[in-house]
Amino acid sequence: MNAIDKVLTARDKNRPKITDYIDNLFTDFFEQKGDYLGKEDASIYGGIALFHGMPVTVLGHRKGNTVEENINCNFGMPGPEGYRKALRLMQQAEKFKRPIITFVDTPGAYPGLEAETMGQSQAISGNLAAMSGLKVPVISLVTGEGSSGGALGIAVANRVYMLENAIYSVLSPEGFASILWHDSAKRDEAAEVMKLTAKDLYDFGIIDGIIGEEDLYRAVDETLVKALKELKKMSGQELADDRFNKFRYIDKKYITGQEIAGEINEQMESV
Amino acid sequence: MVNVVDQRKSKFERYKGLRESIGETPGAVIKTVDEYSSWDRIVDVADQGSYQEFDFVFPETDPLDFPGYVEKKEKMRESLGVRDAITAGSCTIDGRPVTLAVMNKKFMMASMGMEVGEVVCQAAEYAANNHTPLIIFTASGGARMQEGILALMQMAKTSAAIQRYKDGGGLYITVLTHPTTGGVSASFATLGDITLAEPKALIGFAGPRVIEQTIGAKLPLGFQRAEFLEEHGFVDAIVPREEMREKLSQILRLHPINSFSSI
Numbered sequence: 001m002n003a004i005d006k007v008l009t010a011r012d013k014n015r016p017k018i019t020d021y022i023d024n025l026f027t028d029f030f031e032q033k034g035d036y037l038g039k040e041d042a043s044i045y046g047g048i049a050l051f052h053g054m055p056v057t058v059l060g061h062r063k064g065n066t067v068e069e070n071i072n073c074n075f076g077m078p079g080p081e082g083y084r085k086a087l088r089l090m091q092q093a094e095k096f097k098r099p100i101i102t103f104v105d106t107p108g109a110y111p112g113l114e115a116e117t118m119g120q121s122q123a124i125s126g127n128l129a130a131m132s133g134l135k136v137p138v139i140s141l142v143t144g145e146g147s148s149g150g151a152l153g154i155a156v157a158n159r160v161y162m163l164e165n166a167i168y169s170v171l172s173p174e175g176f177a178s179i180l181w182h183d184s185a186k187r188d189e190a191a192e193v194m195k196l197t198a199k200d201l202y203d204f205g206i207i208d209g210i211i212g213e214e215d216l217y218r219a220v221d222e223t224l225v226k227a228l229k230e231l232k233k234m235s236g237q238e239l240a241d242d243r244f245n246k247f248r249y250i251d252k253k254y255i256t257g258q259e260i261a262g263e264i265n266e267q268m269e270s271v
Numbered sequence: 272m273v274n275v276v277d278q279r280k281s282k283f284e285r286y287k288g289l290r291e292s293i294g295e296t297p298g299a300v301i302k303t304v305d306e307y308s309s310w311d312r313i314v315d316v317a318d319q320g321s322y323q324e325f326d327f328v329f330p331e332t333d334p335l336d337f338p339g340y341v342e343k344k345e346k347m348r349e350s351l352g353v354r355d356a357i358t359a360g361s362c363t364i365d366g367r368p369v370t371l372a373v374m375n376k377k378f379m380m381a382s383m384g385m386e387v388g389e390v391v392c393q394a395a396e397y398a399a400n401n402h403t404p405l406i407i408f409t410a411s412g413g414a415r416m417q418e419g420i421l422a423l424m425q426m427a428k429t430s431a432a433i434q435r436y437k438d439g440g441g442l443y444i445t446v447l448t449h450p451t452t453g454g455v456s457a458s459f460a461t462l463g464d465i466t467l468a469e470p471k472a473l474i475g476f477a478g479p480r481v482i483e484q485t486i487g488a489k490l491p492l493g494f495q496r497a498e499f500l501e502e503h504g505f506v507d508a509i510v511p512r513e514e515m516r517e518k519l520s521q522i523l524r525l526h527p528i529n530s531f532s533s534i
Contacts, residue, residue: 052341067356083407109457111477111485117497119505124457128430133438148414149426149457149476156427170414170454175481180416194419195335204334206420244435248392251385254421257330 003191007173009165010144011107016216018045018060021143025224026051026058039155041082043110044072045155046089048098052225056092058102059086060154061145063081077110078150080123086154087127090134099137099228102154105258107172109150126154131156132244135236139227141211141220142166148175154235158243159227160210161199163216168207169196206250296456305449307512309358309375312408316516317362325358327393332385335427347378356411359394361403365520370398372375373408374448380412387415388425391459392432393468395443399435404442404523408469409460413478415452426458433459444519447474447497447506458472461505465514465522468497468506 001009009015012113018239022029026049034040046059061074063069078086080114086102092099109120131138131154140157146168162168177183180190195201198210206228234242313322333341336513348354356379359372374381381387391407398405414422437443445463447456449472457476468474475482475495481492493499500506510518 075518096309109476111481113482113490113494115487116475116477116482117499119461119503121456121474122461124476125426125430125459126462128427129434129462132315132427132431132434148423148456149355153457154428156431168420169418170416191335193335196420201420205421206424244431247424247431249304250428251388251421252333253332253391254332254385255329271379 002159002188003197004188005165005174006165006197007145007187007191010167012144013032015105015144017065018062018105018143019065020177021028021060021103021217021220022049024056025221026056026142029058033085034088035081035084036088037084038210039079039081041074041079041085042072043076043078044082044086045107046197051101051199051228052101054228055083055096055098055101057098058103059100061106063105063144074110076106076145077108078106078153079112079115080118080120083109083120083123085151087130088121090131090138094134094136099139099231100134100157102143102157103139103225104140104146104151104155104168105144105166106150107145107146108148108175109139109153117204123187124149126149127153128156132247133240134243135240137228137231137239139224140164141223141233142168142207145172147172156247157245158231158246160206161209161211161223161227162201163205163211163220164198164213168198168201169194182240186270207252300397305376309353309373309408311469312357312515313371315512316364316406316519318364318366318498322360322362322371324358325390325397326392327354327386327390329386329389332418332419332421334385335417335419337419340417349379351375353378353379354374355384355390357387357390357486359390359397361401362522364516367520367523368401368403369523370394370403370405371408372406373500374410376410376412376450376528379415379453381410382412382422383425383429383458384415384418385425386421388428391429394516395432395436395441398441399439402441402528404444404526405436405458406444406446406519407459408446408448409451409455411451411453411455411460413455418485423454426454429459430462433462437462437464439451442523445513446510446519447473447500450474452476452478457460466506467510467518468500468510470497470511472497474506475498 029049031047045062064073138157140155173187175189177186
């Protein structure tokens with residue numbers, strides 16, 4: 001599969017949505033709406049549910065299934081209110097010591113007039129900063145399109161996984177081609193160059209695992225159970241430190257050149 | 272640490288740059304050349320002779336093996352005399368020690384790759400370890416596309432480091448300069464305890480062109496400018512260049528290290 005095929009698969013309208021994951025993996029879901037500051041943004045969907053009997057906060061981007069839903073959910077492109085709602089739910093999860101599970105599937109945060117006016121930048125940076133210090137387990141799954149700051153805004157997690165056919169990138173391939181080559185038609189080429197597939201992200205050391213899609217819900221369930229079992233051994237401070245260290249040093253091998261040095265040492269030893 | 276020779280001269284000439292050459296329409300402003308450099312800022316803000324630049328050396332970062340990227344950086348380094356799109360160091364302002372970082376938009380539109388992100392983090396960590404306030408002059412076109420997903424991750428990395436510094440009681444002041452957009456705007460630029468902006472600076476998450484394409488309409492005059500952000504409650508004060516040093520000094524004065532000792 002070429003990178004662009006992955007992009008198109010990740011965007012496929014028939015791909016499972018957050019509502020499907022909640023129906024298949026969680027019970028007793030109670031939806032929570034609103035940012036409590038003046039607006040409800042349906043492009044972020046979330047609430048409290050039971051996962052194997054344990055209360056968790058679950059939230060993520062929602063694209064919707066029908067045209068009406070698509071429009072209501074702004075095709076999964078949140079405004080600042082969506083990010084603030086996500087933050088409200090996550091901070092509440094921390095208060096009640098519930099693990100947080102987020103599902104990432106967005107073309108990006110919405111680039112609109114109102115979104116800018118209401119502080120899209122501040123909403124996203126606020127989430128990045130606050131999530132880095134949460135004292136409960138946070139697990140993120142990139143299920144479809146993980147595009148730009150709009151994806152990262154709910155994905156500062158202790159464990160980040162991607163589905164086999166999901167993508168995660170700095171920008172859409174169209175946007176990338178437009179910025180670097182002034183030609184959004186070069187998206188296929190951009191998709192290849194950007195290294196945005198699950199395997200690429202795993203090789204970069206950015207994600208913790210790739211989830212196969214053959215027996216999808218079972219595979220996701222097993223991944224979540226395994227991750228939660230590991231994370232529940234940690235104290236609140238250890239969880240915050242674990243997440244802080246993950247992102248603070250996410251590019252360590254490039255910044256310090258340590259991996260390269262390690263490889264050289266191995267070579268030296270073998271000689 | 273490297274000593275920087277001060278050259279405090281013709282500074283009011285330099286201030287003219289931005290304000291006189293910018294029109295009111297979004298987009299037009301991006302093409303405007305602003306000769307006021309990151310060195311000019313440091314010279315104008317820091318006490319004379321006090322600035323000591325951090326001498327960071329990182330390996331060359333090119334995670335996508337992007338054609339021409341390394342060559343482009345080398346060329347920029349040679350012509351501008353800086354390593355990447357940010358410069359950081361320690362200095363004093365009216366005798367008060369601060370950690371200061373300044374972004375340089377002439378270096379690939381001050382886009383944020385791993386090196387820029389690392390300098391922001393290390394500046395925050397230096398400020399924490401030395402109990403100094405942290406001041407960052409931001410400017411950026413956003414994440415550095417040539418570093419792909421690793422550039423995106425800098426948003427989380429810098430935000431985490433800044434938050435940790437702030438949680439430790441550190442004072443973080445950001446000065447949003449023209450233009451501050453994208454991944455920088457949506458990370459450390461908008462996490463300040465105090466947020467200042469330069470007059471007419473373009474500040475936003477999405478660039479004006481992208482918004483116009485999305486909504487299919489022209490943007491109103493003054494949209495995403497510093498004054499617009501001030502009106503909507505995201506900026507404490509708009510400060511012209513000639514008043515910047517004085518304003519920063521005032522904010523520092525109001526944050527003594529031992530705030531209860533004077534009563």
